[in-house]
Amino acid sequence: MSAAAFRIEHATPSSRIGTAILIALVIILALAPLWGGRDDLRLLAEIYSYVALASLWNLLAGYAGLVSVGQQAYVGIGAYALFALTMFAGLHPLAAIPIAGAVAAAISVPTAALLFRLRGHYFAIATWVVAEVFRLLAAQISVLGGGSGTSLPTAIVIAMAPSREIREYTIYWVALLLMMAIIGAIFILLRSRYGLALTAIRDNELAARSNGVDVARTKLVIYVITACGTAMVGALIFLQKLRISPDTAFSVNDWTAFVIFITVIGGVGRIEGPLIGTVVFFILRQQLADYGSFYLLMLGAIAIAVMLMAPKGLWGLIADRFGWQLLPLERRVVRPEATPPLE
Amino acid sequence: MNWVNIILQGVLTGGLYAMFAAGLSLIFGVMRLVNIAHGDLIVLAAYLALVVTTTLGINPLLSIVIVAPLMAAIGYGLQRLLLNRTLGEDLLPPLLVTFGLSVIIQNGLLEVFTADSRKLQAGPIEVDSIQIGGGLAIGTLPLIQFLTAVAVIAALQATFYRTAIGRAFRATSDDRAVAQLMGLDNRHVYALAMALSMAIVGIAGVLLAVRANFDPSIGPARLIFGFEAVIIGGLGSMWGTLAGGIILGVAQAVGAQINPGWQLLAGHIAFLVIVALRPEGLFPKVQG
């Protein structure tokens, strides 16, 4: 029986419904400036940023097996690159976003060369040290405010768009687009042969290597892509904040701890995980906002509880129980005759 | 002459870092667990010392007698009730749970003690110094801290290689299934290892509280110093960990001397250079 006789199918009934829901959601969200106020737009943009960051972290850790607690390095690099490019190279802030991504990608290559000399737990801690190094270096850059940071000059802010309203709408739509682009890119990656390689690596690295998967190069590619995406999101976040400082741009709590919590609560290793996780995270934040540091304490406790009781996350629980998927990523081999698909 | 003094200070500081590292190294060696909350537990110990010292009115250094066993008990409970359930092949569960623990401890301390900076006073011993000739002087307190670190590491070595419990640690780390065939309950062995690690954390916390200002947020930095010392020194070697701590301390001292803002950076760079040139560490006993 020739290989060409078989077909690979991805969609399931649940994924068709899921895709339809997501498309409807995107349309509603794109029209948010019509039905939402300034605060709503800021909150939504923040949600999109976290979905993007969590999806990228999920790609790195859940699929490529690279558990990093130092991705805040690239958030900071992206943010600082944006400020530097707009303030000193005269670039329009929106144009600076992808370039910030490219800068981060370039920096990530030698960084990876260094980090990949370590494995597992040591790799994880080393990523944190690298982030600290970037934070400390940023604090040395006096033209960008040194240790206390700086604000984006008003002239640049005003020059972004004809009015404040349009500026805020623009940033909102860019945030939405960036999130969709990142999720879209991850989806395409996972559907491709690269994605198959990633799943193989995740399941059994040794077996993957002996089947011809170039593990080292795959991991490098994923690391660079993640760095690029993370930096672009970081650039956008701080464009919206209009102010930057080493401690905020390279904050391990904001850009790593929360991201990891989101991904784990939602479900590591599944593309739907970060979506669910971010929703839960923000609901919790709204509910517990009045409690100050108690809110963070609760968050830590919930993350621990989820990890112990539902290690595959909330989506993992749902997906395993009902066999659902929101996006068509499953791979099923289908025989040419009209017989039911092989499992 | 000034440089010799600087390096000497760095060596003494390195002893403290080695103590941060010793507990980490022990846990990682026995059960391959990375405790992200390790630094925060050191800070917790410092606050416990604060409470004990103010309640009982004793010299902070004496509080070690209470804080160390208390931390050991906390460690036993923590491992037995929580961390034992995360052990396994996967990296993420223990990483995440200890991350969660870190956030809980930091914010718990913040709620109870506020963000105010504290320091414990140990009395005249803090400013005493010993002349060692050639115009050099060593602070008495830093020297005591360094010698304590050396003593702790020597005790750990002795425990690991000359006692029955040390054999149990090594055997369980080698092969946990066969260790059970020897009558060893893994859950208990791991909890004992964590208790020992936390006892060291208790001592380190008291020394930290006396040496410098502390507040709830300084935990993660201590974790990083500890880890850097472990990785520089190499896995499986306690004396290597001491060497790693000393190298880190000296690098920081030299960096600080060149430019005060470069202290931490110098330490991190030294760490990354070792990672680049010799990732297994300077004195590794075990492979990865």
Add this chain to the structure above:
Amino acid sequence: MPEPLLEVRALDAHYGDFQALFGVSLNVAAGEVVAVIGANGAGKTTLLQCIAGLIRVRDDAIRFDGVPIGAQPAHAVVARGIALVPEGRRLFPSLSVEENLLIGGQLGRAGAWNLERVYALFPVLSERRNQPSTSLSGGQQQMVAIGRALMSNPKLLLCDEVSLGLAPIVVRDIYARLPAIVAEGLSLVIVEQDIVQALGAADHVYCLQEGRVRLQGAARALSREAIAAAYFSV
């Protein structure tokens, strides 16, 4: 007739979804040597692991000294007096020869076996007592593994494929010491692929095939043909 020391009754054992043992029943009397033979994958190692407590089963499926132990964890089973010499030796690489033996005696159970007696049984180990356990030859490592198990002063010793990977002369040397090992009435279960040695040493034989007992009987009473048929069963 006195109750057997070890009673395995209708034991089922699973690895995840895969069932390895189907209703296996087996008895070992005090002071008896029982051999369990069978081809690779027949379930012999699984059986020993169940008895030793590494695999938890129905509590009543395994009775030792009249007490159900099937659901007990391994460290509790050792305390009751069952010791396992695991397949492939599995010495502790971080420990020296003597440390491996000492940790076998970790529980401090009273009995005839101690360090001196183990060294008397296997003199070559005494010469190498401080060497890393993994630096010894295969046969010597097997001796350490057996000595380690003896150090817990068991009433029942389980030996899993002692002959595995060893030269015939070394295997004969080890089996020659068997009488000294069971001298005080220690009961023994030997799992072997080397049928000759197993039949030579045992009082009673069980033959496993695909997780079931195909044949059992007194070692002398079973014919070669019967054993071959049970071993390879078509």
